[in-house]
Amino acid sequence: MTAQIHLFPCLQDNFGVLLHDSESGATAAIDAPEAAPVEAALKATGWRLTDILVTHHHADHTGGIAELKQKYSCRVVAPQGEAARIPLVDVTVRENDKVKVGSLEARVFETPGHTAGHISYFFPSDKLAFVGDTLFSIGCGRVIEGTPPMMWQSLLKLRALPDDTKVFCGHEYTAANIRFCKTIEPDNPDLAARESEVTRLLADGKSTVPSLMGAEKKQNTFLRADDPKVAAAVGLAGKPAADVFAEVRARKNKF
Numbered sequence: 001m002t003a004q005i006h007l008f009p010c011l012q013d014n015f016g017v018l019l020h021d022s023e024s025g026a027t028a029a030i031d032a033p034e035a036a037p038v039e040a041a042l043k044a045t046g047w048r049l050t051d052i053l054v055t056h057h058h059a060d061h062t063g064g065i066a067e068l069k070q071k072y073s074c075r076v077v078a079p080q081g082e083a084a085r086i087p088l089v090d091v092t093v094r095e096n097d098k099v100k101v102g103s104l105e106a107r108v109f110e111t112p113g114h115t116a117g118h119i120s121y122f123f124p125s126d127k128l129a130f131v132g133d134t135l136f137s138i139g140c141g142r143v144i145e146g147t148p149p150m151m152w153q154s155l156l157k158l159r160a161l162p163d164d165t166k167v168f169c170g171h172e173y174t175a176a177n178i179r180f181c182k183t184i185e186p187d188n189p190d191l192a193a194r195e196s197e198v199t200r201l202l203a204d205g206k207s208t209v210p211s212l213m214g215a216e217k218k219q220n221t222f223l224r225a226d227d228p229k230v231a232a233a234v235g236l237a238g239k240p241a242a243d244v245f246a247e248v249r250a251r252k253n254k255f
């Protein structure tokens, strides 16, 4: 019942992920930024691709689907709201649906904001969350198709996952996110600790993902828009968390 994970870089700063169920041999790619690195990862692990679980329609998450589907005849699972914009979809899913990868089972969370139909996949037995471009380590995705209150609700949904959940996001943006969050919370000791950790990981050529949800809750300013200290820091003391979140996100867009 234990999932194996293989994480690797794709494109400029995307992550590719393979999730493997040793019991059945099933292997899912979470998104498919491009085919070649996914194939290299399959070769390196000896796993055979059976599924692609898509988080959202952006090209840097779906560009490899057509080629991989042609080679492996894998099943493509995609958000119902975006299926028309994703190639070769076999199964569409929405809030609370279950998705099986061999004996592993994910629960689908609708996490709109970055795109209107964005979904995240949570595997409760292994406490793995694949959150695409909704939540980043120490950041969150740009609010492109949704509204800031919508994105804030999506982040709250993810924040409610257990503290020991491993969070896999779509991009290696952590160092830049930390630089930004420090402008709002220069004295957050948990953020400072994460900065040291990330500096060390990157110097060693390692990725900063996955992170733990419990740590993100303390370190990620975007997840703490309902903390009075964050509200005060952006001049919105006493205002609704969604407004504080919108201001933090707007500042990041200009950072």
Ligand SMILES: [Zn+2]
Residues within 6 Å of the ligand: 056, 058, 061, 114, 133
């Ligand atoms: Zn995206």
